Amino acid sequence: MLNMKNIKLFSIMMLVTVLLLAACSEDSSNESSSDNNDGGKKEIEFWTMQLKPTFTDYIEGVISDFEKENPNISIKWVDVPAADLEKKILSAVSSNTAPDVVNLNPTFGSKIAALDGLVNMDEALSDEQKSRYVQGAWKANQLNGNTFAIPWYLNTEVTLNNKAIYEEAGLDPNKPPKTYEKAMEYAKTVKEETGKYGYYPSLDLSLVLQHMVKMGADLTNEEGTKAAFNTQEGLNTFKYFTELYKNDLIPREALTGDQRETIDMYSSGQVGFFAGSNFITQIKKNAPDVYDQTFASQSITGKSGKVTLSVQNVVVPNQTKHQDAAVKFALFLTNAKNQLAFTKLVPILPSAKSALDDPYFSELPEDATATDQVRITAANQLDKAEVLIPPMENYNKLKDAMHDAISAAMLEEMSPQEALDQAEKEWNKILSE
Known part of the structure; x- marks a missing residue:
């Protein structure tokens, strides 16, 4: 109605x-x-x-x-x-x-x-x-x-990896990261050994919300009327990306740019791995040398074990x-x-x-x-993949409020808990409209 x-x-x-x-x-x-x-x-x-x-x-x-x-x-x-x-x-x-x-x-x-x-x-x-x-x-x-x-x-989210960067950093290409924790560990190693970025977790569009769900946070209550992410899982998400950003383990563009910049950096050999299976054809066409070094692995996920389905x-x-x-x-x-x-x-x-x-x-x-x-990797994940962000009214407002909050934490304008509190307040306001 x-x-x-x-x-x-x-x-x-x-x-x-x-x-x-x-x-x-x-x-x-x-x-x-x-x-x-x-x-x-x-x-x-x-x-x-x-x-x-x-x-x-x-x-x-x-x-x-x-x-x-x-x-x-x-x-x-x-x-x-x-x-x-x-x-x-x-x-x-x-x-x-x-x-x-x-x-x-x-x-x-x-x-x-x-x-x-x-x-x-x-x-x-x-x-x-x-x-x-x-x-x-x-x-x-x-x-x-x-x-x-x-x-x-x-499609399901698949990680693309640059074998040459793994080898330059002394990492085993046969053991790509499957969890957020391992992704941070690899990001540190790549940065220390090569000066490049190991990991590029884009925070564009709905991706902040998807990261939160994969890390185990519920976005709203069952009725969709109230925010439910101000929990330890939600706080862990904010802390995780704040630490990556503060320690220069991910590019600045991960927060401020869009997914096109992710592809550009990976295609130019500056990034070790990212969630980019949708762009494999573009990489093959525009960066054949990098494409030849690319291999696919399963989606990086967190406590929930969930995989993104598009x-x-x-x-x-x-x-x-x-x-x-x-x-x-x-x-x-x-x-x-x-x-x-x-x-x-x-x-x-x-x-x-x-x-x-x-x-x-x-x-x-x-x-x-x-x-x-x-x-093959995408198909193998299909049974456990799901659309992580359900249809929500005022979706754009909700998405923007979460991005503003995590940005404040990553830029150290607020503590992660203060930023999460701000997001909860904004979401409850929007959900009540």
Whole structure:
């Protein structure tokens, strides 16, 4: 139900959406009749996020195959720059011109779902269809007990390591760090022996929150109404990063920069290891010498033992006039065959469970490359991986408040406990809005 929290979350522009959703509910009541009885061809508009031109042939091939199987449905593909997607989908929803199928991540998808703007996949799909997908990915798209998306492709966090820096520092490349404690130990050794940075734990975007969860802290109470991280685990997180920063064991950019700077420093041979499996293709292209020295290892984690799962989804807006056809295409796009083909073009994992049975995700080829290692390592972690930050209202405010607090601790403007107290106070204020 729409309330003042939702209005604040989506800005004034989204006020219009409420009226439109009410209007389109009447349209949707005739939807099944239209899909089942209309002998004319239905056009489904499908939006993706920055897949052209790299994956043009793949997407067009999927569309062609679908249209051959469903001659009464045509697909209009629109590719949107990643930086513009949220703005464009909000504008389309508010003007009642939403596409029929859209590629969105769980965080942003949940914002539209909070306005009852997306088809409930628990109702649209059968139990058998829902069972085809990795459970952790399916759960990542749930809000207030309803599932608002179908998982498309996944990834788990994998550590990339520079073998040359390990050897220069006298470290064994066969024993990369698996815990935060060991990562700090290696960071000290690399700095002392080489003058380089061993570890680059980026604190960009939601990563502060992810580090806290991996170190064993709960972000909120079960109801999501009150901060729960002002505990020993939360304090340990603040102390850990403050010590790394104060002793110059991580780059200054870990706090002040974004993930692009992480990749740049690793690609230039200045960093020993970091969580960067998503960027292995970029490293291969831009820094082939470093790529040749790169090997993959399991995610660095803490007390919780948790591993980060990243999910990309497809959603069906409620405004669609052809819900059955839109859902049918979403299922086709995310079926095991099409997902397996996609994963062989880019280092991602399928959300379709049967696709993961392919030896491609369990058997390293002879003379395996870093890309092969990333794929196998990521797949091996999938059973214990989960989306660590659930959909939360006022997410950006919460994320920024935590970053401000840990920054104050790392810059020694406050003690770690004082900074944690500040974060708790701000979170409770935001959560009560």
